[in-house]
Every structure is written in structure tokens, then in C-alpha cells.
Amino acid sequence: QVQLQESGPGLVKPSETLSLTCNVSGNPISSGFYWGWIRQPPGKGLEWVGGYYDSDNIHYNPPLKGRLTISEDASKKHFSLKLSSVTAADTAVYYCAASKGGQPLFDYWGQGTLVTVSS
Amino acid sequence: DIQMTQSPSTLSASVGDRVTITCRASQSISSWLAWYQQKPGKAPKLLIYKASILESGVPSRFSGSGSGTEFTLSISSLQPDDLATYYCQQYQSYSPLTFGGGTKVEIK
Numbered sequence: 427q428v429q430l431q432e433s434g435p436g437l438v439k440p441s442e443t444l445s446l447t448c449n450v451s452g453n454p455i456s457s458g459f460y461w462g463w464i465r466q467p468p469g470k471g472l473e474w475v476g477g478y479y480d481s482d483n484i485h486y487n488p489p490l491k492g493r494l495t496i497s498e499d500a501s502k503k504h505f506s507l508k509l510s511s512v513t514a515a516d517t518a519v520y521y522c523a524a525s526k527g528g529q530p531l532f533d534y535w536g537q538g539t540l541v542t543v544s545s
Numbered sequence: 546d547i548q549m550t551q552s553p554s555t556l557s558a559s560v561g562d563r564v565t566i567t568c569r570a571s572q573s574i575s576s577w578l579a580w581y582q583q584k585p586g587k588a589p590k591l592l593i594y595k596a597s598i599l600e601s602g603v604p605s606r607f608s609g610s611g612s613g614t615e616f617t618l619s620i621s622s623l624q625p626d627d628l629a630t631y632y633c634q635q636y637q638s639y640s641p642l643t644f645g646g647g648t649k650v651e652i653k
Contacts, residue, residue: 462642464589471632471644471645471646471647472581472583472589472632472634472644472647473644474634474641474642474643474644477639477642485639485640485641485642486641487641487642488546488640488641521588521589523588527594529577529594529636530636530639530642531579531591531594531634531636532579532581532589532591533591533594533600535588535589535590536588537587537588538588
């Protein structure tokens with residue numbers, strides 16, 4: 427059973443970089459899973475941010491691609507999201523999620539963390 | 546991008562009613578469709594994958610059908626615990642993975 431927990435600052439200034447970590451417990455990050463980030467602006471729907479199988483198979487949502495980096499820690503106990511040059515439009519609850527079946531759908535979710543972009 | 550369009554955006558039904566939500570894809574996604582339930586203030590929960598396969602532990606009153614571009618999520622007998630917003634998600638293409646806009650289910 428996989429448990430996921432997001433961590434990171436709740437407030438980021440415009441033009442700065444949003445950095446979040448997803449701590450994985452229960453099982454180390456392993457092959458065969460798909461790991462991802464999804465966000466949800468307040469009162470709105472879900473938006474896929476990006477995800478990966480391994481370091482050679484990372485996928486980004488095209489509108490975010492130039493600002494986004496998803497990476498995995500060598501310990502395989504957490505993975506991270508960095509989104510640069512943020513604006514108010516990046517204000518959202520950010521979820522990390524995973525799929526044990528390897529397909530890019532999500533059967534494990536973190537509780538989510540609200541990140542507000544404001545000066 | 547593959548656009549996912551859900552209807553209705555909101556529905557109100559009574560306990561015991563049969564409820565149906567529709568999700569349409571802008572191009573064929575075969576059966577690569579998942580449904581999620583999101584209760585207020587909570588993370589989404591996977592209900593159905595590959596259009597019609599019920600995730601383990603999900604009540605059997607939930608069912609999914611469809612293929613190609615048109616899909617449905619049905620609740621055979623609406624329960625108070627089903628108050629939530631429901632989302633579809635296509636996983637045919639990573640460029641990008643896309644969700645429908647959501648259907649909010651209210652209990653009359």
C-alpha cells in the first residue's frame with residue numbers, strides 16, 4: 427500500500443519558483459508505477475501537471491513544459507515538482523498521485539497542498 | 546489535445562434515483578477512460594478504469610460503459626454518501642492527459 431504526502435511552501439511570490447515534494451511511504455518509488463502531479467485551482471476542475479515512469483520517461487503538460495521540472499530523488503523515497511516564473515494563475519491545490527498498474531491514471535493520491543501565488 | 550466534455554455540469558436527484566453522467570472525447574480514446582469521485586475538501590478517488598472496470602472496494606451501484614468517444618458513469622441507486630463532483634479522465638494520450646470539467650451531484 428502506497429501513501430503519498432505533499433510538502434512545500436504554501437505561499438510563493440509572483441515570478442519565483444514553486445517547489446513541492448511528494449513523500450512516498452509504504453513502498454519505495456519503483457518501476458511499474460506511474461507517478462504524477464495534478465492541480466486544482468480554487469473552485470475549479472482538475473488539471474494534469476505532469477508525470478513519469480522513470481528518468482527517461484517524463485511527461486509534461488505542454489502549456490507548462492518550459493517552466494516545469496519533475497524529478498525523483500535517488501533514495502526513491504520522494505519525487506519533486508518545480509514550476510518557475512509563477513503567476514496568480516498557478517494558485518491551486520497541488521496533488522501528487524500514483525498508479526500501481528503503470529497506466530497514467532491515479533489510484534493513490536496525497537491529501538493535496540494549497541499553494542497561493544501572491545506578493 | 547484530446548478534449549473531454551462532461552454533461553451535465555450539475556445534477557440534482559433524490560436518494561434511490563438512477564443517475565447517469567456523460568463524458569465525450571474529442572477523438573477516439575478506445576476504452577482508455579477513468580472516472581473519479583471527489584468529495585468536498587478531499588482528494589479525488591478512482592472509481593472506474595478502462596471505461597468499465599470497477600476499482601476494488603467501490604460499491605457495485607457504480608458502473609461505467611462506453612468506448613471510442615462516448616462514455617457514461619451510472620449510479621444505480623443514489624445514496625447520500627454519493628454527494629460529490631465526478632470527473633472523467635482520458636489516458637489515451639500523454640499530450641496531455643486530460644480531465645473533463647466535472648459533474649456536481651447534489652441530493653434533493
